[in-house]
Amino acid sequence: KELNQQRPFRILCVTILTSWGEESLPSIIKPQPISQLVQELANLVKSVGLRGLVLSGEELEILKQSGFYLVTPGIRFSDQESNDQKRVKGPKEAIQSGSSLLVVGRPIIGAKNPKEAALDFMTAIYDF
DSSP states (O other): OHHHHHOSSOOEEEOSOTTOOGGGOOTTSOSSOHHHHHHHHHHHHHHTTOOEEEOOGGGHHHHTTSOOEEEEOOBOOTTSOOTTOSSOBOHHHHHHTTOSEEOOOHHHHTSSSHHHHHHHHHHHHHOO
16 A cells, blocks of 8 residues: 555556446356446455556446546447447546546547547547
């Protein structure tokens, strides 16, 4: 706990992958709603003195006021393919729901014009 307070970087703990839905959770995970699993994992992370979580946009609201640094993958516009992602959120909605940092991969990398795609995400967040 003490070292985590002194270091200039964040250790991020991954909760439940955005490519997993409740129907596709590994059998080793006890069957319960994903939101409950994420809350339990967040409590465990907090108990060891860490404050960084990677979680889907669907679970942001339950941890919005928790003091965690929240990193959100699976960011897509509603008209984009979700590919293998089961739990996705739009960029503006994720920020409004409490995300500290967004992870946008394939919607930018796979775009015909990646620079334009990146600007579209920034515009959606910051209303340029």
